[in-house]
Amino acid sequence: MDLDVFAAAHRPSWERLDHLVRRRRRLSGAEVDELVELYQRVSTHLSVVRSSGQDPVLVGWLSGLVARARSAVTGAHEPAWRDVTRFFVRTFPAILYRLRWWWVTASLSALAVSIGVAAWIATNPEVTSAIGPPEQIRAYVENDFANYYVEHPGASFAAQVWTNNAWVAAQALILGVFLCLPTVYVLLLNAVNLGVAGGLMFAHGKGDVFLGLIIPHGLLELTAVFVAAGVGVKLGWTLIAPGARPRLQALAEEARPAIAVALGLVVVLFVSGLIEGLVTGWVHITWLRIAIGVAAEVLFLAYVFVLGRAAHSAGETGDIDARPQTAPVVG
Template sequence: MDVDAFVLTHRATWDRLEQLVKRRRSLTGAEVDELVELYQRVSTHLSMVRTSSTDGQLVGRLSGLVAQARAAVTGAHAPLWSEFTRFWTVSFPVVAYSAWRWWLGSAVGFLIVATAIGVWVAHSPEVQAVVGTPSDIEQLVNNDFASYYSENPAGSFAARVWINNSWVAAQCIAFAVLLGIPIPYLLFENAANVGLAGGLMFDAGKGDVFLGLLTPHGLLELTAIFLAAAAGMRLGWSVVAPGDRPRGQVLAERGRAVVAVAIGLVAVLLLSGLIEALVTPSGLPTFVRIAIGVAAEVAFLAYIVHFGRRAVLAGETGDIENAPDVVPTR
């Protein structure tokens, strides 16, 4: 796009819309109709600029103008149900979908570390000797690992699991203020714990028990944690490499995206906790329990891909409406 030619062609339209917005309390009927028409036209201009140009200053100006015009046209906030629907069909899935590279990278790194540590532990008596005595390890693999999921009432266990998982996800998101630097270590720590338990269980011939108990809830649970890590690291990276847009604008947009992820993951982790409390320790056959976990994971990924991709194609970023273009300074 030739930005200079585009600005020269449409500047009069933008200036006229700005004039009408400033006089919105004293417009005539014809001017109100003109305001609506220009708002729609400039919204299209903004979409074109976002798609074809890297001029952050122009995007910022049009974003602010469209937000002001939208407020003048609507005159009121959208109903609560509309905001709720928009969050689950646009805001949350589009943020998750847009961060898929960070999300996938977190998952691959986690699995590599967990697998490597698991193999190391399973084939190293020296490491196992450091972990615990033979009686301690025997108690873990033959009793403690399985009883963890059934020794407490399902309701209280689900609540405890939800709180624990939410805490891990919250740490990933909170560490975004530190440029996301601590997040890889947090993922490494959790991957090491999974690898350690897996190595001990497989070495004792209990690999089927390990996978049968971990898979039903673990797929969705770990996916949620990977998404939280992705959002936090992506926000931190936006400070280092904001691209062609102003750093403050990118940081503000992705900061609000992190909030959307945090809210969405509350529900995702609640579902994971319910599966862990009700399905994992149940008397259902192992293949049925695993099938339930796989179905929940596939459904969540399909939801993100369907709604997230649709929102991206529509030019959505998941940002809140009437959002400022920069981080507030005071």
């Protein structure tokens, strides 16, 4: 075969295909049909040129043209921003609403533990004295607790608490797959630590300072941790009691939405980190910083129980739409 003659005969088709590929977002219906036809024709040309082995440069150029044409023909998809919008408007809130009883139960259980520990410490001086030396506790109550929120620049502190809280939430969520126990431990550890801090502050007449500094960021931050813990417990319980589904199938069906929750909580914790880093220690009007924290929590709950309920009622599950329907088996 004379490759030069072949190329000269078909180059107009190649250039036309290249032109259509370059303006693929503005094609008319007839041009789309032409694009598909030329893609098939030039794919055949590529096979002929490649089999001749005479011109690697031409083979490379045609290969690139065919690959771009294939992408134009088969690779159409919605813009990425639509996927992000769908995730935060439908997928994430729908999952939170569907799993609401799991994280609401985790929230109430953890708060009960925190309040119980705080009350025990605040009403029993011997317990307070057993926690640490009097001078150390006095320094914590009088200075260290409040100074924690202002000892670092606001932006860097916000990034620090965001990273720490994201790590705690990730532990609570992911470790739930080990039959719930590690998640319960993480949840109880955080609840006890909160209770100890609150008990010490109330025992020394600093309860107003404690609430004034915890509420602004703590409402949203703790809710995010409780959500992670609730979803983690759900994962573990799915392994324990999968119902009529095979155990691994049930775990996969719950793990996919759990990953979506983890991604969404990154944003929630980012907001709570901003509040902790830029509001808690730096807004000196107590009612104002509490109002900011309450507003953030109310908005989150409305996001779940209004937007999430609507998406859930519309059939949104949070699972992957294009997931395989069957698992591969041998034989």
